[in-house]
Amino acid sequence: MAIRILVHVLLPAFLSFYTCKGQDTSVSPLSPMKKKEQETLYSVIQGFIGKGWNGSDLYPDPCGWTPIQGVSCELYEKYWYVTVLNLGPVFDNSLVCTHDAQFPDEIFKLKHLRILSLTGCFLYPTQNPVRLPISNWENLSNSLESLHLRSNPGLVGTIPSSFGCLRKLQSLALIENGLIGELPSSIGNLVRLRQLVLSGNHFVGEIPLHYMGLFELLIFDASRNNLSGALPSTVGLLDSLLKLDLSNNLLEGELPRELGRLKNLVLLDLSHNKFRGGLTGPLQELVSLQHMVMSHNPIRGDLFGIQWEFFQNMETLDFSDMSLTGSVPESMTKMKRLRYLDLSNNNLSGCLSVSLENMPSLRALHLNGNKFTGKLEFSERFYRKMGRRFTAWDNANDLCYIASSMTAWIQVPYGIVVGGDVGWTVPKDQDFFDDWASRNRFLVNDTLRFEYKTDSVIEVNEEDYNKCKAMRPLFFSNNGDTVFTFDRPGLFFFISGVSGHCGRGQKIVVKVLDSHSPPPQHQNDDQHSGAAVIAPLAKTTSVLLVVSSFFLLLFAA
Incomplete structure (x- = not known):
């Protein structure tokens, strides 16, 4: 009798614990x-993971007590229906x-x-x-809120117009x-879109001009494609944008004045395109910007067309390889x-x-490849x-420095090439x-x-390395030819900044040993008995490292 009472009392409570939140609790x-x-x-x-899977171990069904990782259900009229399907190596026990x-x-x-x-x-x-299906997407028009297809190089075809x-x-x-x-204009019909x-x-x-009617859009990233033409002037209509990334394309022409209407923009990356016409005044209206990357464009002009003191939120400014001329304005300080400030490879x-030294947050300054004197x-x-984050080589021979202050800290411009002839790219073998x-x-x-070429290098801590994230x-x-100097002994962790590349093996951990030999002295130091020496900061020669089998391997979790 006692057992029967416990069953009648506890079983309903146990079952009610597993009901869907917000759904019918009965x-x-x-x-x-x-x-x-x-x-x-x-x-x-079975279409994705093979016919060998039959779900026989699921009780009483895929949404019962033994659910499938990556599959979620909700109740509609007291029946379970699939609402989430997430396949791929996302979680440790995901269906692959x-x-x-x-x-x-x-x-x-x-x-x-x-x-x-x-x-x-x-x-x-x-x-x-x-091939990405071109039809039947309309069957999901009343339900689908999020569509993510990531890291599928074998998924071919075009974007269906029926996505609209x-x-x-x-x-x-x-x-x-x-x-x-080409990008279908029908995507412009998705007026609820917040991320594209x-x-x-x-x-x-x-x-497509039709995309400029996506007024709720917060993120627009079409980087690393072969898009061409000008940046539409109607881009200014996307005034909710927080991130605009069109890097690594073939876009050209001048930056439209209407770009200045994007008052909420936090990140602007237009690097590796063919934009020209100078740094336009509307850029200084983007006062919320934290990261502006314009590198590798034939922009030309100088740095005086913008009042830099207005950018009090700016954290990253990459203006490398833009054919810029003139001097560095005092207002940039x-x-x-x-x-992070990169002005390298300009004119x-x-x-x-010396005010650059007084910028309180500055942690990287790249000035190499110019004509500073x-x-x-x-x-x-x-x-x-x-x-290692200061670089000033390859300037005019009359750019000088005080050797006694700088010799031990100057960035060496060359080093051993990561990956040898393969370079920094997604390897065929994850252990490469x-x-x-x-x-x-x-x-x-x-x-x-x-x-x-179209990639980047990020140094992270061990936790982010294991998770392939750069939090x-x-x-x-991302200048295409990155030199990194080890300024301490210990472990250094590097990953690619391109989404998905780290998970496919484009990451490396390096163990650096302490050197017991003193740093190389300037060739004239012995003649001056430690007095300050004025020497030209010219291109230094590379050092060939001796190949040896000594290293600590770490693997991502």
């Missing part, structure tokens, strides 16, 4: 899933797609599907190319796939939060103000603070960079050289 996890919905789900999963995965048509029968995310499901564009029927879509991310063709990311594909043509001239009068404390590093020995003051970057560069 329905338990034993609520049924219609057979048709279950068969459709199983068919979809098979090498011959397909894009099953049955997916369009999941009428309550709100979120669809496929990561790393189609990896083989030659052996197993899978997904009227509830708020997030569309097509990242690092094999998609081609199309990076790392092979899209061509111009940015008024940006109190600026952490800048004149003397450098005069004497660098920064203090030894400044050079010590900047370390670890194997490469194990064949080299590194000491304090040695340098690494990262060579790449707290220690160093960042």
Whole structure:
């Protein structure tokens, strides 16, 4: 009798604990899933991960007590329906797609599907190319809110115009796939869209004017494609934008005046394009900017057309390789939060103000490859603070420095090339960079050289390295030829800044040993008995590192 009472009392409480939040509390996890919905789900999963999966270990169905990782359900009229489908190596126990995965048509029968995310499901564009379906997307028009297709180089074809029927879509991310063709104007019909990311594909043509009606858009990223033409003047209508990234395309022309209307913009990256016409006045109206990257454009002109003191939120400013002329305005030293300033590989001239040293947040200053003259009068404390993040080589021969203050801290411009002939890119073998590093020995003051085209290098801590994330970057560069000097013994962690590359093996950890030998002295130091020496800061020679088998391997979790 006591046992029977406990069953009557505790079982209803136990079942009520598993009910869906916000749903009918009279329905338990034993609520049924219609057979048709279950068969459709199983068919979809088998299309991605293979026929060997049959869900036989799920009780009583995929949304009961033993749910599938990456699959979520909600109750509609007391029946379970699939609302989330997330496949790929996202979680430790996620369902991972098979090498011959397909894009099953049955997916369009999941009428309550709100979120669809496929990561790393189609990896083989030659052996197993899978075409993105061009029809049936209208079947999800009343439900789909988020569509993410990421790191699928074997997913080919064009963006279907029927995407324009997904009227509830708020997030569309097509990242690092094999998609081609022009961007369909029908995406401009998705008026609820808040995130539009199309990076790392092979899209061509111009940015459709119809996209400028996406007034709720917060993020627009079409980087690393082959888009051409001018930046539409109607871009100023996207006044909710927080991030605009159109880097690594073939865009050209002058920057439109209407760009200045994007008052909420936090990140602007237009690097690696063909923009020209100088730094326009509207840029100084973007007072919320924290990161502005304009490098590798034939912009030309000087730095005096902008009142830099207005940028009190600016943290990153990359103006490298822009054919800029003139001197560095004193007003640039008024940006109190600026952490990273890159003016390298321009035609800048004149003397450098010692006020640069007084910028309270500055942690990286790159001035190499210009025509600066005069004497660098920064203090030894400044050079010590900047370390490897200060570069001033390859200027005019009459740019001088005080050797006794700077010799031990100056950045060496060359070093051993990471990855050898392969360079800094996604490796065919995930252990490639670890194997490469194990064949080299590194000491304090040695340098690494990262060579790449459309990529970047980020130094992170060990936690972010293991997670392939850059939540707290220690160093960042995307200039295509990054030199990094080890200023201390210990471990250094580097990852690619391009989404998905780190997870595919583009990361490296380096152990640096303490050097017991004193740093090299200037050739004239013995003649001056420690007195300050004025010497030209010219290009130094590279040092060939002796190959040795000493290294500590760390693997990402």
